[in-house]
Amino acid sequence: MAESRVPHSNLPPPASTVGVVGWLRRNLFSSPLNVILTLLAVYLLFVALPPLLRWAFLDASWDGDNRDACRPGGACWVFIRVHFDQFMYGFYPDGQRWRVNAAVLLLILGAAPLFVRAVSSKFKIRLGLGLLIAYPLIAFILLKGGMTGLPVVDTSQWGGLLLTLVIAGVGMTAALPLGVLLALGRRSRLPAIQTLCVTFIELWRGVPLITVLFMSSVMLPLFLPAGMNFDKLLRALIGVTLFQAAYMAEVVRGGLQAIPKGQFEAAAALGLGYWKTMGLIVLPQALKLVIPGIVNTFIALFKDTSLVLIIGLFDLMNIVHNATTNPAWLGFSTEGYIFAAVVYWLFCFGMSRYSQNLEKHLHTGHKR
């Protein structure tokens, strides 16, 4: 046949590979085993979900101010309602709690531009660094008081979510730079620095956090001169920070190792020195690579703050636990722990989502 060749037009893909049907096929019913697993999962949800929903919502009691307001058989959210302020602020004095709110509000307002796409990254970096330095100071003065005419609130009165956020916030912001320095030190060509960093990392990674906290509160005072009192919260902060810095160092080192030698050479060939090479070329790439690992460590840190209950600090976890042992409210530990779990989950999930956004935002073209 002597037909001239007509270009083939683009056809739509088969209906079974796109849309809802295609998705179901690919993800839920792609093989006999998957069909069985899917059906099993549906059955389990069918069995477990309705009673749970009934307990948590339909039969639950929400209003009231004592335990008599609670119907049996449903969740007693009254317990949470009554203790809510305590869960948030711990034993921070009632009339002073606006200071905590002010500190949180300040952080939210200060950090808000960091999350706006339209703001230039140069401004973001400056703002971020500024916040990193200035905010802890301002927040400390605000929360602790004493200097600006505000009444002093001793750190032993800080508690609840406030304390959890203080420990996690300080731990994260201090552990990351410290971890970066340790990672750089571990790869240093100077044997003294390398040995020091390796020893530090291996020592701290080798012991459980609970031991670190315990030693900081029980053993440290034995070594300090008599009468010298070291703030308990400060000791916990130092313990958590150094412990997490050791983990962070290894995460960052993984990123450093993934940077090709050519990057160091190109930087050297331009005449950049060690710190500029690290700060401008290597770390920006290495840290971006290990965002998932960093966030993983942050999330672990956030949850590990609950271990401070071992040294008698009343973080969110401990204060919830404390409320469940209150004789007037015995028998509501399920509600208490569910509440704590939801709060922890919200923060950790938030961090996770933010990091995924960040990764997408920092992605610069396809990899080669």
Added chain:
Amino acid sequence: MTEPAVSPTLKPLSDHVMILIEAVHKWYGVFHVLKDINLTVRKGERIVVCGPSGSGKSTTIRCINRLEEYQRGRIVVDGQELSNDVKQIERIRREVGMVFQHFNLFPHLTVLENCTLGPVWVRKLPRRQAEEIAMRYLERVRIPEQAGKYPGQLSGGQQQRVAIARSLCMNPKIMLFDEPTSALDPEMIKEVLDTMVALAEDGMTMICVTHEMGFAKTVAHRVIFMDGGEIIEEKPPEEFFTHPESDRTRLFLSQILHH
């Protein structure tokens, strides 16, 4: 082999010695990789280095900006001798641009930022001025329109041209090229070679490791043949290609010209 479009005129060279390599030896462990390398490069001179793989070509030119250490001999770059002094090394590196086989652009920075990094952080120029310089060189390598893109979004040939522009932004006295076209697809080799020829026409002092013999013929003052860590032959290109002295050179040329 891709013949560059134009041939630069060979101007008379000044007597100013830009690079002096004297009796340099280097070992990797017990492996004697450079054996008594001697080379003098005058201002504006263009040297092409060729030789079989593993003969020490890269190692030699990487010694000039101290990406590699050497154990014996000395190297003087524009009157400054390389030593173990880090500041001295950094001073020399500022004056020596280097282009790598695999480009080694900074993937997290845009093309423009790649080019301004050195001027801003090493030469301490104000950012505005650095950007003007960068745009000028990006125009020289004919990709000013890519300034805002990231290296990962460019073709190999474009990336290598950015790498050349990045080096030029430091206003170097010497340019070193280590097989700049070996990692490129054939259709991109010409655009990079043309850029290098243009650079040669401006009188840049260049040492170029390459197997592009067309480039050597049109641009080089001297061609150096290395094998087994030694300089075997050193001749102007006309002589080098028509009357090679050693058997090893002849063998190499026959392999590279009729593959």
